Amino acid sequence: MDYGVIFTDTMNRAYGATRMASCMLALGVAVLSSACAQVPLVAEETYKPTPGQMGKDVVWVPSPPAVVERMLDIARVTRDDFVMDLGSGDGRNIIAAGRRGARAVGVEFNPDLVGLSNRNAARQGVADRASFVQGDMFAADMSQASVLALFLLTDNLRRLTPKFIDMKPGSRIVVNYFGIDGWQPDYEEEMKSDCEPWCVIKLYIVPARVAGKWRLAEGELELEQRFQVLFGTYTVSGAKTGITNARMDGDRIRFGIGGVQYTGRVHGSRMEGERSGGATGAWTAQR
Ligand SMILES: C[S@@+](CC[C@H](N)C(=O)[O-])C[C@H]1O[C@@H](n2cnc3c(N)ncnc32)[C@H](O)[C@@H]1O
16 A cells, blocks of 8 residues: 555645635635636645655655554654654655654655655645655754654664663654664553554553662662663662563652652652652752
């Protein structure tokens, strides 16, 4: 199925209808001026990319439209977000984010796809929020993005991982089909209907980086971190206890020491929160 053609045709029809409506409104129903009559209702798109066509590090295969919308649902994109797509193809993820009111930027190596994306954004009326730059995704600055919506190969994602974990804690990375090596998705969903063939969506939430030693009131907490999963020990007067049930969710941390559950938030070199179970009350820790 040629999603690219269907997508472009749908947008052209919508664009034509909008154009006709605005001419009729401006001039009255009875008189269509020559200016409006001569403007083509459908801006003919001459560039039609072919699914599977070569790209610099990955071919162009478009995400199915239902997946695009579901990815943005799962990432809970709102108008407060800054969404990026690395390898943005015909612009569909970024345009869909723009339609939700978010500011969105696509980075695409192929200049023809960048041109098509910008025209698609204009046709969809979101060019003020959704824009595209020609460039290499591996050189892109995504440090300000709150959401990445991606459809890339595992190998591409592996190369980008050092930049992913440098993003602000709590940023959401939502990917179509291929996952990030070694990082358990925080959420995963396979779309069974309305979708073929790339229909598995994975969500990763960037965790605050907490590996290392922390001083608590009575002892020392030493944390090892594998993305959102934590391991470690708590040492009091030379006696070590393994911590349990330890995870990050963005800047939120939780772990257990003995029968006590610690939950809290990380602010750079300080953490603070509440205890429950065998002991209660506030706790703080410093690096
Ligand atoms: C699988 S397509 C995904 C398109 C779009 N993100 C989507 O979900 O429909 C990957 C895109 O990455 C682009 N690409 C390949 N290597 C790139 C690179 N080094 N930098 C930027 N874009 C690249 C390709 O041209 C293609 O458009």
